[in-house]
Amino acid sequence: MNEQPSFLKSVVKKLIAGAIVGGVLFGAAIALGFPPVFRYMFVAYAMLGTAVFILLDAPSLPALSGVKALAVLLAFYLVLSGVYIGGASLWPQYDPEDEKGKIAKLLEAKRRASEQGKAEELLVRAKALSEKADSIMQRLQTLGGPTEAAAPGAGGAKAGGAAPASGDLVALGKDQWELQECYNCHKLYGQGGKKRGPEMDNIGNLMKAEEMKEKILDPRSWMAEGFEKEYEKKKMPDKYKELMEDKDVDALVAFLATLKNPAVNTPKPIKKK
Amino acid sequence: MKTWQRSLLVLFGLLAVFGATAYAQVPSAPTVEFPYTGNRLAVWIVAQLHILFAAFILGAPIFVVISEWLGYRKQDPRYDRLAKEVIKVTVILYSMTALTGGLFIFVLLATYPQFTTWLINHFFLVFAVIYPLLFIGETIVLYLYFYTWDSWKGDKKARHIALGVLLNLIGTITLFVIDGPTSFMNTPAKAEGASIVEFIQAATLWDKIFNYSWMPLNLHRLVGNVTFGGFITGLIAAYMYMGAKTDSERSYYDWMGFVGNLIGVGALLFLPFMGYLLSYELCDYDASICPYMMADQLSMFFEMQGAMVGLIFLASNYYIWLSMKRIEGVERVRISVLTVLVMIALPFVMTYTWTVFPVPDPKSLAVLVPLVLAPAVLGKIVPPLGRLTVSSRVCIKVAFLMVVIGNAIWMTPHGFVATGAKLVEELELPGDWSFLALMPAKNSAAFTLVFVTVVNYILYNRAIKQGTIVWGKIDFVSQFVLIFLAFSAIWTMGLMGAVRSLVRKYFHTYNLYPDFTAESFTPTLSYSAWWITGITLVFYIVVSFAIILTLRVSESKAHVPEGSPVPAGAK
Secondary structure, three states: OOHHHHHHHHHHHHHHHHHHHHHHHHHHHHHOOOOHHHHHHHHHHHHHHHHHHHHHOOOOOOOOOHHHHHHHHHHHHHHHHHHHHHHHHHOOOOOOHHHHHHHHHHHHHHHHHOHHHHHHHHHHHHHHHHHHHHHHHHHHHHHOOOOOOOHHHHHHHHHHHOOOOHHHHHHHHHHHHHHOOHHHOOOEOOEOOOOOOOOOOOHHHHOOHHHHHHHHHOHHHEEEOOOOOHHHHOOOOOOHHHHOOHHHHHHHHHHHHOOOOOOOOOOOEEEOO | OOHHHHHHHHHHHHHHHHHHHHHOOOOOOOOOOOOOOOHHHHHHHHHHHHHHHHHHHHHHHHHHHHHHHHHHHHOOHHHHHHHHHHHHHHHHHHHHHHHHHHHHHHHHHHHOHHHHHHHHHHOHHHHHHHHHHHHHHHHHHHHHHHHOOOOOOHHHHHHHHHHHHHHHHHHHHHHHHHHHHHHHHHOOOOOOOOOHHHHHHHOOHHHHHOOOOHHHHHHHHHHHHHHHHHHHHHHHHHHHHHHOOOHHHHHHHHHHHHHHHHHHHHHHOOHHHHHHHHHHHHHHHOOOHHHHHHOOOOHHHHHHHHHHHHHHHHHHHHHHHHHHHOEEOHHHOEEEHHHHHHHHHHHHHHHHHHHHOOOOOOHHHHHHHHHHHHHHHHHHHOHHHHHOEEEHHHHHHHHHHHHHHHHHHHHOOOEOOOOHHHOOHHHEOOHHHHHHHOHHHHHHHHHHHHHHHHHHHHHHHHHHHHOEEOOOOOOOHHHHHHHHHHHHHHHHHHHHHHHHHHOOOOEEEOOOEEOOOOOOOOOOHHHHHHHHHHHHHHHHHHHHHHHHHHHHOOOOOOOOOOOOOEOHHHO
């Protein structure tokens, strides 16, 4: 019977201790320059610790049986489910829309090459032709004669047939930099990297285009100075010859060749093969 | 469920395997669209359910046979009863494994016919011959093991135990065989400098099976299955304890819950390292998988994993705390103050050491091994130090504090963003503290959780040697702890299963077979959590039903009474 008041006392004591620890951690986090979200995280840990210590000295739970036990059990499952879903939802959520467009671009060539892709492409073309024919027929009916029937062909040749200008190629190469997520390992313009691979800002001054291409298609062919330890040799994935079309590699190389900032210490590449 | 009904279900599973293999040979099978869920989610639900059932039926027999052997060796009927009760539940869940396995293949063929055909063709011998043969073998041995339990007693017990060993052998080989195609989807075999497509075309079946992540996945699943089986045993015990009518029953199920938790935690201690080995191999296979998991799309999944692991360690240590409270004489148990000091120093010293000597540099062992052994060795070399002790209560409370601190380190992210591309200064760890988000700190945190848990179990062991356990008198809240552990273990398994599948990114088989469907993106953690919870609940309902059906309904049979309290020496 005396257990309850003493437990309440102990809860109050622990809450006060938890608040003090939380306050100290919060203050220390400010002093050490942690952003607000980390300060709150530290306070949350202080609260978790408090909850744990309260639980340790909590009085015994009386035995439950029958319907009461079943009801408590079901409620327990509901609470657990709610806490886990709620907890997971509280973390920052990745937006799938960010990668949907990327994936479509990355898989475009492979889709075209697949049987399914070929069939789909034929269907799309047939549909487009059918729509075009309908539109021409409509125009003929309204104007009483042929007008711009040849124009789309010329436009089409421009869009699909001509080689991109060098400016376009560099832009396409930058696109490839993003699509292949090179920024995950290589720092560029002071962003990304995490030191997994060398900074790339001055690579245009250190490698020729064909050497860069060789490195991308066969990552062990060149190694950057300071990245030659055995475990580092395999860091650059040997997969781009499969994942990228030749024109994509050329575009990426064109982009990399423009990176000529001597102020950045891009390590010197060494020929290994 | 009668034997013929179980056999029918198993037969259904087998037919599904054969049917699917044959169906896969039919060219250009049409694709169906699952209503409401979509195809990916339909496969996710069925696959995850199948894996949960399979994990239990593969993990439980490992400790069942050990328990049976212990019962035989110690002549303690409780071990034999535990083994038999768990195997009863296993037999029911075996049927569910076959049923969901068959369903899994059908759903796969209906939703991803081209890919499924492609995969079956690559592993034709596995799917058409080896796996079905193992499945038949396992079925026969499992039923033989179960139905000979009562008849192969006394002199024949050793024969029965040998049958259990054979069952485990077949089960483990089955796991290893099916892990071949599973791991192949994550890390298809490749050779340096060669085109992966060309290499796979020329590769032998063994080349495809023995890929980068095959053995790490085998080990991870093997240990994970035992952990899972242990916690489900705890769940069985908790249900039975809650429904027990007599002190003798409560005493037995209290003991069973303790053993289940011990098995679960014992295996759990190895799990972080097995998981680390698997992710290490994945990253070694393709370094771009690492940032995808740890810094980008899946980074918050790992935050959630950290939270779950922390909760599981807190709960398992809380169970030990509650277990110690019912030991008479526990207040006399003390431990060296050096142990407590090492517990406190461990995460900080380890983080520093592993930062200076990164894994696998063996120099780190020169610091860490003496540190971990210091409490045992220093006390003997300098006796006055050995005489400085603290009570078990103080030690466990410090251990809890270190679990919270260790978990805080584990969960400190580089930034509070779901992807590195959106990282801004206000959400990023300050530069001086960025080491907290790196692997040395994370490994230290994992090691701290393991170390303090081991210390707590050593303390418990001392307590039962010096005191008397009053079985059946444990705080009732402990049963909820056991249920919590099982639920959380299943949930975590679902979460990590999702991660293992998602690291394939927009491929069915990484870098080899793209997923052209509109669903090949990374889902949000919140969306995944809803479905993981749903799957966990469905699994729980089936398991609860199996427990009630097999144990509650048939519990009227008389059991050998267990005394209460039990003198410590008799344990």
